[in-house]
Amino acid sequence: MFKKIKESRIYENIVDQVFEAILIGDLKPADKLPSENELVKIFGVSRVTVREAIRYLEQLGVLEVRQGSMGGAFVKEVDLGDIAAQMGNVLRMANVTFLHMAEARAVLEQMILGKLVHPDRTKEWVKKLLECVDRAEDHFRKKEHRERIRANFQFHGLIAELTGNPIVILMHKIIVDLSMVFFENVKPSTSMIMKTLEDHRHIAELLEQGKTQEAADICAEHIREVSGRIVDKSKTQSFLRSKIGREDPE
Template identity: 35%
Template structure:
């Protein structure tokens, strides 16, 4: 590929202009994953700004997951490959920084997870079903061992596995963002020491195996509403969840 050519920065917000031009080239396809950006010196000349300004812009692009910075003779700034994890974390941070209530979160989960369950019933493979089965089995073993904290983590991962079964990366990113918020609430509330979720998971797996979307959705919605009530009423000892 030929080196991208950037326009000189004419604004006092040089930092934002640099990032904006690079983002625009990514959207247009002029820059693609794996492409190497010009050196800091070349970028500073093209943008007509200091190298420090270029360096800070590149650092922000790296934090956002759009580029990777490598050191050494073969190093430089490279357009990163898409990383759903970075996108999910960014969305999760945005959700947590917004003034949301527990009711807002549960309502969003009911909508999103109901859709995910229906799509998964249509598209999931035997491998997906096995992964879900293994997850529930692992949670059962941790419950028997009294390892409530690790069991809670496994329970949350079940939702991410279910989203992956849809084959839609956007749904997976959205679900991972929501489950990260749920994880934070779970930490504040404290782990549950009962097997209510395990029993619900067993019923849900049965519906999924039969591709019974209506029953699977009903089970998921019942579980999410019950969990909401437990958090809302402080059924978990030491709960500090939002009301």
């Protein structure tokens, strides 16, 4: 008969108003909100409350707060990287294992290469892909472990960008950012590194020849194989333990 009264804190009201102003377009990226003291007058609430709303929106990634004389709260262009980082933080606590991520990535990239690639846009990307491989190989020779991994993941990131679909790109980025931590903490064998370079080149070539389906299959297989070896090496059960690496277990 009666509806439960929705609990609401004052700052949520402010958040909604600002959020909507941004959605509607009254506030655009780089615009500056009134100063906290002005907002206090505008909304008729205390500064603490105003600040809670600003914090919330900052955390959400839609505001950026700068201190100082020309500072204030500025509307920020939504950055997929920020979102991905934030998501990653939370996902660490949600029973997500490395294998889940590997499998999800395999599926994503397979579907991208197999289904979402526009043939006419392919060729311009092949060059970029091969550049990544060259860069990775260079880092390998210079024994720059971290940089090599980044180049290799950039290769996979390019595959996601091939779709031009922001949702796909974001999902992929979330997974990659989380996965990368593992790779950075494992010393792979030389043969494994070589195989990766080889696979990547192979995928790029197949794309160039328009053999998208074949490229998709090899890509998925490649991800599963490399990830499997990583798991063997790190004997990681959960993302949690490897991430924290607690020295003193009681």
